[in-house]
Amino acid sequence: MDNREVSSSDGLDRRFAVARLMEHCADVMVIAGLGSPGYDLFAAGDRDLNFYLWGAMGGAAAMGLGLALAQPKRPVLVLTGDGEQLMGLGSLATIGVQKPNNLAIVVLDNGRYGETGMQRSHTALGVSLTGVAAACGFDWTVDITEERAIASLATQIIAMQGCGLACIRVKADEVPRALPARDGVQLKNRFRAVLGLLTI
Amino acid sequence: MTAWQDQLFDVLKKNRIRQVAYVPDAGHARLIERAGLDPDMRAVVLTTEEEGVALVCGAWLGGDRAVLLMQSSGVGNCVNMFSLLSNCRFPFLALITMRGEWAEFNPWQVPMAKATPGVLESMGVGVYRVNEAKDVADTVQAAAELAFGSDQPAAVLLSQRLIGRKVWTTGK
Numbered sequence: 286m287d288n289r290e291v292s293s294s295d296g297l298d299r300r301f302a303v304a305r306l307m308e309h310c311a312d313v314m315v316i317a318g319l320g321s322p323g324y325d326l327f328a329a330g331d332r333d334l335n336f337y338l339w340g341a342m343g344g345a346a347a348m349g350l351g352l353a354l355a356q357p358k359r360p361v362l363v364l365t366g367d368g369e370q371l372m373g374l375g376s377l378a379t380i381g382v383q384k385p386n387n388l389a390i391v392v393l394d395n396g397r398y399g400e401t402g403m404q405r406s407h408t409a410l411g412v413s414l415t416g417v418a419a420a421c422g423f424d425w426t427v428d429i430t431e432e433r434a435i436a437s438l439a440t441q442i443i444a445m446q447g448c449g450l451a452c453i454r455v456k457a458d459e460v461p462r463a464l465p466a467r468d469g470v471q472l473k474n475r476f477r478a479v480l481g482l483l484t485i
Numbered sequence: 486m487t488a489w490q491d492q493l494f495d496v497l498k499k500n501r502i503r504q505v506a507y508v509p510d511a512g513h514a515r516l517i518e519r520a521g522l523d524p525d526m527r528a529v530v531l532t533t534e535e536e537g538v539a540l541v542c543g544a545w546l547g548g549d550r551a552v553l554l555m556q557s558s559g560v561g562n563c564v565n566m567f568s569l570l571s572n573c574r575f576p577f578l579a580l581i582t583m584r585g586e587w588a589e590f591n592p593w594q595v596p597m598a599k600a601t602p603g604v605l606e607s608m609g610v611g612v613y614r615v616n617e618a619k620d621v622a623d624t625v626q627a628a629a630e631l632a633f634g635s636d637q638p639a640a641v642l643l644s645q646r647l648i649g650r651k652v653w654t655t656g657k
Contacts, residue, residue, distance in 0.1 A: 316543065336546060341569045344539030347531075348569075351540035354504055354527055355547025375532030376539075383529060469573030473546060482548045485636050 296454035297432060299393050303364070304329040305432065306391065309439030310362060314352060314476075317465075318345035318365025320400045322393050326364055327465035333475045337465040343372030346390055350380050353388035353448075356480070360387050360445050367394040367408040367452075374417060380448055381421030387445040390418070391438070395457040403457060418450035425449035489621040489647070490515035493580070496622050497526075497552060500629040502578075504529060504544045504551035506537035512582030512648040513554045534559035538566040542575045550633055553579040557601040557642070558594060567608035570638040577610065577638035578629055587645035601642065610638040616646060 303325040307315075314334045317323040323337040338345055349363035370377075370392050380388065396409030408414060415426040424447025429438060438451050466472060474484050487495075494516055497505070505520035506529045507513060521528040531537050534555045541551035560581060570577050585591070585598025602612045611631065615624045621643070628639040 314547075340572070341539060341566055344535065344542075344566050344569065347536040347539035348543035348546075350529070351504060351506075351543025351545075351549070351551060352547040353543075354529070355544045355549035373536070376536045378532050379529065379536055379540075383527075469569070473573045473575065476546055477548070480548055485634070 296395065296430065296456045299325050299395070299455040300328055300460055302393070302432070302435060302453050302455060305435045306439055309436060310360075310442060313360045313362045313442060314356065315362045315364055316345050316349045316352065318342075318363070318369035320366055320369065321395075321460070322364045322366050322369070323465055324460075324463045325393065328463035331465060333479045335465070336472055336476050339467050339469075342369055343376070345369055346373050346376040346380060349388055349390065350376065350383060350385065353385040354383065357385065357387055360389070360442055361385075362442055363388070363390045365390065365392055366399070367392055367396060367414065368398045368406045370414055371407055371412070377414075377418050377421045377423070377450070381418070381423055384422065384424065384448050386424075386447055388448045389442040390450040391442075392450065392452045393455050394452045395455045397457040399457070399459075408452075413452075415450055415452050423448050423450050427451045429453045488515075489618040491519075492622040493625060494519045496625045496629065498523075500626070500633065501550055502552050502629075503527060503549045504541065505554065506531055506540050506551060507554035508532075508534050508537070508556070508559050510554070510556040510582045510584075511651065512556070512643060513580070516554060516580075534562045535566040538563050538569060538577070541577060542569050542573065545575050550576075551578075553577070554582075555579065556582045556584050558584060558597045560601045560604050560640075561597050564604060564608060567610060567638070571609045574636045575638070576632040576636050577640075578632040579610070579640040580625065580643065581640055582643045582648055583645045584651075585645070588650045589645065590651065598645075605640050610640050612640055612642060614642040614644060616644045618647060621647070
């Protein structure tokens with residue numbers, strides 16, 4: 286591991302990046318990891334196929350895997366942060382074994398634990414999540430630092446031609462909170478209703 | 486009379502379980518093997534049990550019924566992830582083989598064995614213990630009905646006496 290540090294001012298505006306991504310992902314089912322990724326997703330426009338986690342740190346990718354295996358004909362996006370994904374590193378190995386064609390993980394990587402005081406995470410200290418995903422057998426990985434790459438990322442997600450992980454480098458700045466619903470039962474039921482599934 | 490391990494598989498089939506997530510245990514070996522061979526099931530090997538809690542919730546979001554197989558030591562790895570179950574009222578069915586209780590040779594298994602029922606209950610997961618082979622199918626069926634019929638979390642503990650002593654001295 287090298288000890289390169291990533292400046293907090295590097296990267297895209299996270300709200301802008303997620304809004305651009307979601308413009309192209311109207312029919313994609315989305316699991317958002319806790320904290321800022323959920324706020325960014327909500328700020329881009331609430332929709333019934335958004336499932337926001339408010340806890341269960343480290344579980345977003347594994348939840349996305351269960352969903353992707355259950356709905357193999359529809360694209361699934363896990364939108365999460367670097368800290369959340371680092372807590373679930375093992376799930377990248379689990380996904381790499383299953384290789385669902387319809388699962389993409391997009392990490393909004395600010396190299397910081399944004400909810401707790403912007404302490405540096407491992408990705409600011411040399412760890413590469415795309416490198417881990419590639420080593421786990423993901424079909425595609427991409428590091429994104431420029432806005433123009435986001436539309437092609439969306440195309441890749443919708444194409445459902447392999448499981449992938451993208452790291453979007455975002456600025457480690459504080460953005461106004463945009464808080465989605467916290468009622469997990471409601472979020473679950475509205476999500477399932479879109480798929481024609483009963484509440485119980 | 487079929488072996489309880491095969492009865493267990495039949496109960497999962499009857500309840501339309503499609504995803505079988507597991508961290509291996511000798512007591513689950515037959516179930517894992519049969520799930521892997523069944524075209525309507527997907528066996529998912531995990532690196533740690535908490536992944537399985539999140540995975541079965543994701544499966545339910547997408548309309549699949551899933552089960553989580555682990556041994557008692559794995560329950561301790563799941564605690565915070567269990568918060569998904571009560572917050573979102575996800576159905577949850579776990580089959581947990583017990584170590585560290587009946588004729589255990591390895592003391593490192595004992596603390597989590599003692600804590601397993603309490604940890605599950607403290608996180609709101611119902612606990613149903615099976616001590617005898619004749620009760621396996623009925624108990625797992627009841628737990629599945631509770632999970633998928635009533636959106637409840639249910640864990641069936643398969644006792645170490647049922648599974649049998651781990652043999653340490655044969656072979657090399």
